[in-house]
Amino acid sequence: SDEASTLRVENLDVTYGRAVSALRSVSLDVPPGSVVTLLGANGAGKTTLLRAVSGTLRLHRGAVTAGAIRYGETVLDGQDPVAAVRAGVVQVPEGRRVFAALTVDENLRSGGLGLGRRTPERIKEGRERVFTLFPRLAERTRQQAGLLSGGEQQMLAIGRALMAAPKLLLLDEPSLGLAPQMVERIAEVVREINAQGTSVLLVEQNAGMALALADHAHVLEVGEVRLSGPAAELARTDAVRRLYLGEA
Numbered sequence: 001s002d003e004a005s006t007l008r009v010e011n012l013d014v015t016y017g018r019a020v021s022a023l024r025s026v027s028l029d030v031p032p033g034s035v036v037t038l039l040g041a042n043g044a045g046k047t048t049l050l051r052a053v054s055g056t057l058r059l060h061r062g063a064v065t066a067g068a069i070r071y072g073e074t075v076l077d078g079q080d081p082v083a084a085v086r087a088g089v090v091q092v093p094e095g096r097r098v099f100a101a102l103t104v105d106e107n108l109r110s111g112g113l114g115l116g117r118r119t120p121e122r123i124k125e126g127r128e129r130v131f132t133l134f135p136r137l138a139e140r141t142r143q144q145a146g147l148l149s150g151g152e153q154q155m156l157a158i159g160r161a162l163m164a165a166p167k168l169l170l171l172d173e174p175s176l177g178l179a180p181q182m183v184e185r186i187a188e189v190v191r192e193i194n195a196q197g198t199s200v201l202l203v204e205q206n207a208g209m210a211l212a213l214a215d216h217a218h219v220l221e222v223g224e225v226r227l228s229g230p231a232a233e234l235a236r237t238d239a240v241r242r243l244y245l246g247e248a
Ligand code: ATP
Pocket: 016, 017, 020, 021, 022, 040, 041, 042, 043, 044, 045, 046, 047, 048, 049, 060, 061, 062
């Protein structure tokens, strides 16, 4: 059912240490099959929200202090990353963090480690899916990941996440620092992944790209949701045009 694969974030408060309040009463849903984007300036709390969903918040000394995160029946707040991955929720971290010293293939094989139940067939299927999406990676399976271009490393980071067969992919600034052509390629890939049935929660500074991809958008300002709506509608509001689309 739809409910079984809906992400629901309800009235979420997150703090780092004792003093820093990063999110306050944030609520949003990611319905199955949809692309939802989070826009906002540096420090608005976008990455923090992804960390809370993927169970990586604690690695950054953050904690959920109120509210709830559920993916279907599974409670994700306060869980670790393995629990999120088992539930089908996988994050691609910001900054294309691949294992630089390992090969492309070794990086891919590391995707979904700890999941158990990973048969050679599953791995083969995963690699085929990744290589169909990213033919460039197929040509470079034995290359050291650290020697790939920035765009190729971003593809590898996404590919590694896909190896865990996510139902919901959390993407943190996939276009950051990439040339316009590569940004367009990443946008196409997000569309393709979504068309294959994976929901996407996308954090982007590139609001034009994000609003073109997304069904629904939320604007975060200093830890709070300020605007929410269908992406096409938000793209027409004065505030979004001025602040995030760089229009006069
Ligand atoms: P950016 O686009 O710059 O990554 P963001 O919208 O993703 O910004 P976050 O990285 O979620 O914002 O940061 C939200 C707030 O939490 C900021 O005030 C930031 O300084 C703070 N913060 C983030 N990580 C930590 C941490 N590990 N310890 C303390 N404070 C943190």
